[in-house]
Amino acid sequence: MAEFNHSYVVGERQRWSTGTPLSGEQDLRELSVAVGLACDGRFSGRFWTGHAGSVVFSRYVGVPLHLERTSAHLGDMLSGYIRLGIVLRGQWVGTQGSREFSASAGHVVANRYDEPWSMEARSSDIDNIDLFVPLSLVRAAGLDPSDVSGRTWKLSAFTTAAAGFISSVLTEGVHLDPVRVLRLDGVMTRIAMLLLDDLRDTSAAAQISHRDQLRSQVLKLIDAQFGDPQLTARAIADRLNVSQRSLFRAFEGTDTTVSELIRSTRLDRAASELSRPESSKTIAAVARSHGFSGADTFARNFQARFDESPSQFRNRVTGG
Numbered sequence: 001m002a003e004f005n006h007s008y009v010v011g012e013r014q015r016w017s018t019g020t021p022l023s024g025e026q027d028l029r030e031l032s033v034a035v036g037l038a039c040d041g042r043f044s045g046r047f048w049t050g051h052a053g054s055v056v057f058s059r060y061v062g063v064p065l066h067l068e069r070t071s072a073h074l075g076d077m078l079s080g081y082i083r084l085g086i087v088l089r090g091q092w093v094g095t096q097g098s099r100e101f102s103a104s105a106g107h108v109v110a111n112r113y114d115e116p117w118s119m120e121a122r123s124s125d126i127d128n129i130d131l132f133v134p135l136s137l138v139r140a141a142g143l144d145p146s147d148v149s150g151r152t153w154k155l156s157a158f159t160t161a162a163a164g165f166i167s168s169v170l171t172e173g174v175h176l177d178p179v180r181v182l183r184l185d186g187v188m189t190r191i192a193m194l195l196l197d198d199l200r201d202t203s204a205a206a207q208i209s210h211r212d213q214l215r216s217q218v219l220k221l222i223d224a225q226f227g228d229p230q231l232t233a234r235a236i237a238d239r240l241n242v243s244q245r246s247l248f249r250a251f252e253g254t255d256t257t258v259s260e261l262i263r264s265t266r267l268d269r270a271a272s273e274l275s276r277p278e279s280s281k282t283i284a285a286v287a288r289s290h291g292f293s294g295a296d297t298f299a300r301n302f303q304a305r306f307d308e309s310p311s312q313f314r315n316r317v318t319g320g
Contacts, residue, residue, distance in 0.1 A: 019171070020047045022062070034078050034113070038066040048170035052188035056081070056132040059170050064090065064121030071116055078113040081132040082145055084195050085109045086155065086163050090126035094119025099150030106160065108195055112149035129166055133192045141196040153202040155195075162191045214242065214250040218258060226265045229291045233258040266290045267305050270298070274310060275317040283310045 021044075022031065028043040045062015085092070091104040096117035103109040111117045113132070138145045155163065166188075217240055225231050236258060237244045251257055256264075270290040273279055281289070287298030287310075302310045 021045075022047055034069070034073060034076060036068040036070065036073075038068075039063050050170055052169075054134050054137065055188040055192050057130065057166055057170070057188065059127075059129045059167060061127045062125065064123060064126055066118075066120040067094075068118040069111070069113065069116055074114060074116070078132060080135055081113045082135055082138055082148060083111045083113060084131040084133060084192065085111070086129040086131070086166075086195075088127040088129060088163065088167075090121050090123035090128070092119050092121055092126075092128075094150075096150035101150050101152045103152040106155050107152050108155060108159075108198070109152045110148045110150070110199070112145055115149065117150070129163055129170075131166070131188075131192050131195065133189075133196075137189070137192060138196060141193055141200065143196055143200060148196075148199065151199065153199045156198050156201075159191070159194050159198055162194055166191065211250045214240070214246070215254075218247070218250070218261070222262055222265050226262065226269060227289055227291050229288075229293060231262055231291060233262070262291075263301060264305070266292065267302055270302065270310070271306065271313065274314040277318045283314075286310070 022028070023042075023044045025043065028037055028039065031037055031047065041063065043063060045060055047058065047060050047062075049056070049058040051057065085103070085108060087103050087105050087107050087109070089105050091102070092109060093100075093102045094109070094111075094117060095101070096111055096115060101109055101119075109119070111119075112135070114135070135145045138148055169188075218236055221236055221239065222231070233247060234244060237247045240247070247258055251261075267290075270286050270292075273281065273286050273290070274283075279286075283299070284295040287295045290298070292298035292301070299309055302308075302313070306313055308316070
């Protein structure tokens with residue numbers, strides 16, 4: 001059986017374990033400390049591990065594995081940590097709580113170690129770097145650990161280079177002098193923070209994209225149904241199956257509201273109708289066909305927007 005380091009679980013017996021070759025059922029059992037491990041066929045691979053400051057990191061290259069952290073594992077030293085798994089090669093699928101995830105090369109998957117989770121590789125071989133960071137560090141990055149767990153996101157170009165640095169550290173760690181090893185403590189913490197920054201940036205971009213999409217849906221709906229007198233912000237939220245809070249947030253920072261968009265669209269379309277010389281509709285009919293409850297409400301809103309009454313506007317534009 002190969003000798004390898006369990007310091008990432010049981011303490012500082014050894015700071016580095018570099019490229020330990022693993023093979024067979026006994027080595028797989030020895031490696032199954034913080035998670036249950038299984039594989040189809042004979043187990044073989046190589047394993048690196050190290051730690052710098054509060055961050056523990058490891059790398060596994062080998063046959064595909066099934067991983068499961070159950071309630072029986074909870075309460076160990078890693079229960080106060082979250083795992084950031086950097087996929088260098090292969091693909092993983094899994095679940096944590098109600099969240100299903102899938103991560104391929106160039107992506108990161110996060111798992112809280114104070115909650116059960118499971119995942120399995122869906123490729124012929126895998127190459128994975130894992131960073132274990134304290135939950136307190138995740139909170140310091142402005143993220144809620146519960147929102148992070150079971151999430152996947154793409155590495156930026158910068159953190160892709162950082163992953164290469166971690167690989168080099170694991171490979172050369174045993175050869176570094178003690179002073180350089182100590183200097184790595186802050187570096188590894190910063191890399192962990194950069195990975196979390198990628199998630200925060202991805203989440204922000206997704207949120208912006210969702211808001212843009214929602215605004216576009218609102219504008220299309222108003223454009224198609226402005227003549228419906230029952231069209232309100234609440235009605236739009238119901239028709240788009242979103243909360244009114246989400247609807248209002250989508251227009252934060254745009255200097256307008258959904259109600260104002262409905263009103264301005266109705267008034268602009270009504271003005272277009274009134275500007276056509278061939279139109280024979282009365283002011284009251286124009287008001288009704290553009291979603292206003294009556295001619296008085298229409299006239300009051302029209303005056304506020306165009307600084308003249310509907311009749312004055314029509315006479316001026318059509319020469320009547």
